[in-house]
Amino acid sequence: MDKTYQPEQIESRWYERWEADNRFAPSGQGEPFSIMIPPPNVTGSLHMGHAFQDTIMDTLTRWRRMQGRNTLWQVGTDHAGIATQMLVERKVAAEEGKSRHDLGREAFIDKVWEWKHESGGHITRQLRRMGASVDWSRERFTMDDGFYQAVQEVFVRLYEEDLIYRGKRLVNWDPTLHTAISDLEVENRDQQGQFWHFRYPLADGATTEAGRDHLVVATTRPETLLGDSAVAVNPEDPRYASLVGKFVTLPLVGRRIPIVADEHADMDKGSGCVKITPAHDFNDYEVGKRQGLPLINVFSRDAAILEAAEAFDLQGRPLDDVDPSLPAAYAGLGRFEARERIVADMEAAGLLEQVETVSNTLPYGDRSGDVIEPLLTDQWFVAVEELAKPAIAAVENGDIEFVPRNYENMYFAWMRELQDWCISRQLWWGHRIPAWYDASGNVYVARTAEEARAKHGLSDDIVLTQDEDVLDTWFSSGLWTFGTLGWPEQTEALKTFHPSSVLVTGFDIIFFWVARMIMLTLKFTGEVPFKQVYVHGLVRDGQGHKMSKSKGNVLDPIDLIDGIDLDSLVEKRTGNMMQPQKAKAIAKATRGEFPEGIEPHGTDALRYTFLSQATTGRDIKFDMGRLDGYRNFCNKLWNASRYVLMNAEGQDCGAEGGEVELSLADRWIVSQLQQTAAQITRALEEYRFDHASQALYDFVWNEYCDWYLELSKPVLWDDAASEAAKRGTRRTLVRVLEAVLRLAHPMMPYITEEIWQRVAPLAGPLSQTGGDSIMVQPWPVADEGRVDEDATRDIEWLKGVIVAVRNIRAEMNIAPGKPLEVLLTKGSEADRARLAANRLFLSKLAKLERIDWLADPDQAPLAATQLVGDMEVLVPMAGLIDKDAELARLAKEIDKQDKLIGGIEKKLGNESFVAKAPEAVVQKERDKLADFAATRKVLVEQRDKIAAL
C-alpha cells in the first residue's frame, strides 16, 4: 500500500467494478427495502444539495443491503419542463440564432431530445462519482414510454372522475415564458413601489355623504384600471351606504361601473373604496365571484394592453353586454409603459389626488425572473379537495412519518388550504395533455385519439386536434414511486418494492413534490408512496449563505473530490455571469478564501463530511475544515491498515486455528467494537448520520489507533511474548479492522473496499453470504456476550497511569523519549495486581525504565505526583522540581477541588435535595464528595511536602 491515502487512484476503479459485477441490483432475498431517488433534471449537473442527499440515500442503501435486505435504490431523471426548454431555447438561439417558433414545435422537440442524449449522461456520471449504488439497469426517465403510459392513464382516470377539469381561470402568468406557472413557482420579492390615489367621478350626478362628486381609490397598478368592473365599499361603511347600487364613470375609458358592497373593502384603509379588477387580481377575482361582476381582461399574453378588452362571465363565456372599447392610445403598450401613460393622463385630467411611496412585494417567476401577471386563461386543473383528505389522513394516522416530526405541521398547514392545482403549461417540452378537440371545440379526453373516437363514436372524417399544452413537470414526477416500478402493470417489482421505505428530500420540495406524490399515489395504488420522509436542510456555504451563481459562492462537489486550482475556480465562478460587474468582487473573495485553490479530498471524505454535518431539521453550513479533517481521517484509517497488514500479512493470524491467547488489550478492543457497532446501528436507524460518523471516528482514531495499535506493539515486538499471544493479537488486529471496515462501508464505500480486499482474507474464509466485495458482506451485529467490563476497567486504569506519566513529562519538561523510573503507591490490591499484569504495556507506552510498587507511602522520595483513583503515580525527581511552579500548579488543583467540594456540600446541605431527590442521585453526590475530598487530601500533602523543601 502507498504511504499516503490517494483516493483518485481507487475510486473510479471500484465503481466500475461494482457496476460491472451488478452489485447494485436487488438480491431478490430478504425483506424489501427501497428508496426512490428524487429525479434530478436530466440535463442538469450535480450540486451540493444532490451530493448531500445522494450520500444519505447511498449510506442507507448500502447499510440495508449489508443487513441482508432485498434492496433497491431506484434511479432516474426528470424531464424538467421549463428548465430544460429554456436551456435548449437559449442554446438554439446562441448557435443558430433562431427561436423555438422559428423551428416549430416538432423540430424544437427533436432538439431537446438531441440535447438530452448529448448531456443527459452528465449528472448520472456525477452520481457515479459519488459512489451511489443505484440500480442502473432500472434507470427511468419521466418522459420514457412507461411514464407516458402512466401519465395518460392517470390523467384520463382523474378526468373521468371529474377530478380534472378545464376552465377559464385567473392563473399566475409568466409574460416572458408565455405559460401559466403554479403558486409555488412564484417568488415574492420586497420592493419600493408607488401608490397612486385616483378620483373616480360618480355617475348620474350622485355625491358622497360629504358632498364630493367622486370616490377616491388607490392602486399600485394603475394600468389595470382599464379592466375595472366595479368599485367596492364596505357594507357597514356609513360614508358610502347611499351610493351602493349607483355607478362611477371609469376615467379614461368612460365605462359605467357599479359601486358594490363587499367585505373585502376595508373601512380603515385609505378612503375605504377599492377598485375591483376581477381579471387582473386574485382578491378582486373573489370579489367578482361574490358580486357577479364581469371579468374584463385588458392584457395580451405579453402583458401588453389590448386594442379592445375581452369580457367574460364567471363561467368563462364571452359577454356582449360590456362595452369592450379601450382608449386607442394605450393599445400595444407594455404594462409598465402603459402605467406611466395612464398616470400622466390621470394627472392631466385632474384625477390624480396623491402619490405615496410604499414598500410592497411583487411576484416574480422563479425561472424567468419576470414579474408574474394574474391572467385569465384556459387551463386544466386537478380538483385537490378529495385527493387531499386521504393524504392528510395518511400522515395523521402514521402511515407516513416525517423525520424530523415538525415538518408534519408544515405539510398539514399547506394541505388544509390547498387550492386546485393548475397542471397545464403552455410549453412544448413535456407530456402532451391527452385531450382532443373537434372543429366546434368539443373536448374528448382519452388515452389516444383512437380511443377518443371509439369512446365517443366519432367517425374518422372528424378532424381531432390535440390540446397544445403540456403537463406540469410535477404531475409526472408525482407518479414517481409507482411509475418507476411499472404501473399501471401489476409488476413483481411493484408488488415487492412499493410502498418505498423512505423518501430523502429537502424541505423546499415538500409542497411541490412530496404532497402531490402522496395524493396521486394513494389515489392510484391505494398505498402510501413511502413510509417515512427524511427531510434534510439546505447546504449553505461556510458563512451560512445560500449558494448561488450570482453570489459567486458555489462549490462543486466534484471539485471538492478532485481538487481544482485557483485560476480554474475563479474562472468557474466568474465566467458566464448574468451580472458581470460582480465578477471582480467574486474573484477577490475566492482568491481570499482559497489562496491555494482546493486540494483533492476524495469522495469518501466528502461523503463523511456531509454525514457528520447531517443533523436533523437544520441547514448545514458546509465546513471546509471538516472536509480536510475527514480526508485526514481517511488517511488515518489507511495507515492503520498499513500497520495491520505489515504485521499480519504472511504471518499466522489464527485463521487456520492454533492456540490463541488474548491480551487485555485484545479483549478490551473487541468489547469496544461491540459497543461501537451498536451505536452506529442505532444512529442509522434514527437517521442520525452525525452520530454514526462520530461513533466510528471515535472508535477508529481514539481507541483503535491511539491505544489498541500501540498496545499491540509490545506483544508483537517482544521476543518474550508467546506465539499464542502474538497469534491472538494479530487475529484481533485483523478481525477488528475487518469489522470496522464493514461498519464504515456505507459511509465511505471506496476506501473500505480497497482495504477490505487485502484485510478480509487474513480474517478467515469469506462469509457464507458474501462474495468478494465488502458491499455484500453482513453488517456487524453487536454481540453483548463479548462486552468485557473488566477489561474496560483495566484499560481505563492503564490509560490513567500512562496519561499521568505523560502529564508529568509535559509539566516537568522531560523529553518524551527519556526513560523514567516510576513508583505506584497508596492504591488497592487490585491496583497492585494490575501493575503486575501490565508491566510490559506500561513500560512501552509510557517509555519507562522501571516501574515498581511502593508498599509504604511514607518511604516515597521527592517526586512529581499524579493521581489515578486513589493511587498515586510518582516520578522521583530529586532536585529537578521547580518548586514555585509546582506549588502554583498544586494550588490551582486544590482550588479546583475546593470548588467541586463546595458545590456538592451545598447540595447535600440542602435538606429538600436529600429528602426529595432519588436516593441514587444523592448517593452519587456523596461518592463524588468522597472522591474529591480524597484527591484534595493528596494534593495538600504534596503541597506541604514541596513547601517544606
Place this chain on the structure above:
RNA sequence: AGGACCAUAGCUCAGUUGGUUAGAGCGCCACGUUGACAUCGUGGAGGUCGGCGGUUCAAAUCCGCCUGGUCCUACCA
C-alpha cells in the same frame, strides 16, 4: 400579521426521558521525526450554554417574555 426553527469554546457542531467536573473536530499555544500515519504524536489554554423571569430539591435541557438570526405562509385596494 401568523407560524416554524435556531442561538452552547475563536469557527462548525453534538449534548437522548431535567441530576455530566458541559463534549468533539478545526483553529490556537508548548513540546516532539525511534520502523502505520507530520494528512502525525503528546500535553495544554479556551464556555456566567443569547438576556430576564418562572417551575423544580435540581435547568444547557421544561414554561413565559425579550433580543438577535434564518425560513415559510399570508397581506399589501
